[in-house]
Amino acid sequence: MSSVVEILEEMGFTTERAKKAIEVCGDGNVEAAMEWLLAHADEPMDTSEPAPKNPTSPTPAASGALEAAGNTGDAKDQMQQSSTESKESAPDAAAKSLKCDECGKLFRTPPEVEFHAVKSGHQSFSESVEEIKPLTEEEKQEQARKLEEKIRQRRLEREEKEKKEAIEREKERRKFGQEIATTRQKIEEQEMLKLAEEKKREKMEAMLAKKKVLEDIERDKQERREKFNMAAPAAASAPKPAAAAPAPVEPKKEYDQCRLQIRLTNGQTLTQTFGANEELAAVRLYVELNRTDGDQPFTLMTNFPKKVFTEDDYVKPLSALGLVPSAVVILTKAK
Numbered sequence: 001m002s003s004v005v006e007i008l009e010e011m012g013f014t015t016e017r018a019k020k021a022i023e024v025c026g027d028g029n030v031e032a033a034m035e036w037l038l039a040h041a042d043e044p045m046d047t048s049e050p051a052p053k054n055p056t057s058p059t060p061a062a063s064g065a066l067e068a069a070g071n072t073g074d075a076k077d078q079m080q081q082s083s084t085e086s087k088e089s090a091p092d093a094a095a096k097s098l099k100c101d102e103c104g105k106l107f108r109t110p111p112e113v114e115f116h117a118v119k120s121g122h123q124s125f126s127e128s129v130e131e132i133k134p135l136t137e138e139e140k141q142e143q144a145r146k147l148e149e150k151i152r153q154r155r156l157e158r159e160e161k162e163k164k165e166a167i168e169r170e171k172e173r174r175k176f177g178q179e180i181a182t183t184r185q186k187i188e189e190q191e192m193l194k195l196a197e198e199k200k201r202e203k204m205e206a207m208l209a210k211k212k213v214l215e216d217i218e219r220d221k222q223e224r225r226e227k228f229n230m231a232a233p234a235a236a237s238a239p240k241p242a243a244a245a246p247a248p249v250e251p252k253k254e255y256d257q258c259r260l261q262i263r264l265t266n267g268q269t270l271t272q273t274f275g276a277n278e279e280l281a282a283v284r285l286y287v288e289l290n291r292t293d294g295d296q297p298f299t300l301m302t303n304f305p306k307k308v309f310t311e312d313d314y315v316k317p318l319s320a321l322g323l324v325p326s327a328v329v330i331l332t333k334a335k
Helices: 002-010 015-025 030-039 060-069 072-089 110-120 137-227 280-290 311-315
Strands: 097-100 125-128 257-263 269-275 298-303 306-308 326-333
Touching: 002 015, 002 030, 002 137, 015 030, 015 110, 030 110, 030 137, 097 110, 137 280, 137 311, 257 280, 269 280, 280 298, 280 311
Parallel strands: 257 326
Antiparallel strands: 097 125, 257 269, 298 306, 298 326
């Protein structure tokens, strides 16, 4: 047993598990012991003492054969017949092994018979006077080589499985990340649309409030004039000399669009086409939504002719400000 235990220990198994495997599978069958260890690698060691044998019960060899056969009555008859034949043929011979009647393989212990029956499905066993020869050094080395090959194969299969699982986890992680990025982008787009609508609404409310204030001022002036009978002075109607007949002028071409090139404070430009009747406030809103030079306050101006637009100009159409059909508008920092 010690040589088989040493072989199993060299394979990386503990002494307790190696001895347990030899106890179950037999001393000479290293391959069966290795398969048993691999099959029961995750099971805890049973350190309890075996139950005492019943002197009236059948021999261990007979019990193993009976359990492997799976049929108690037939196995007993078979064992009795085998024992009778052995006594008749060789009265002095004793059973030295257990034999599988279906494949002819020899076993030392009943656990080996049970293991073989479960693995192969064979159910016919009997006692035999044949002695199992001990393994030679070459056979031991061959068994060790087979065990190492099985261990290596199991390790490769486990590594391949872990690699595939890692790839699947990475795919799931990337898919989840893409879904999160898409969702975040949609949320940001919705927030930008809400912000643009809110700014537009605020601008319109400010313009309406300013218009209402101007109307109130004008109405108040009118009421004061009526109260104090202060009619507006009539303009003196001075006779004007008859003007010469104007020279025929070609009619101006009407434009319905205005193309603006907007220069930002960082040197970059934005180009956009607006309606000729759109107010300058629409240009300012477009700049606020698309500028790349920060969010500091700004004013709009032109160089040719040089003009800085005031708050009153933002309610005027682009055609009235001389920006049709095209113009260059410059952003300057508000003072």
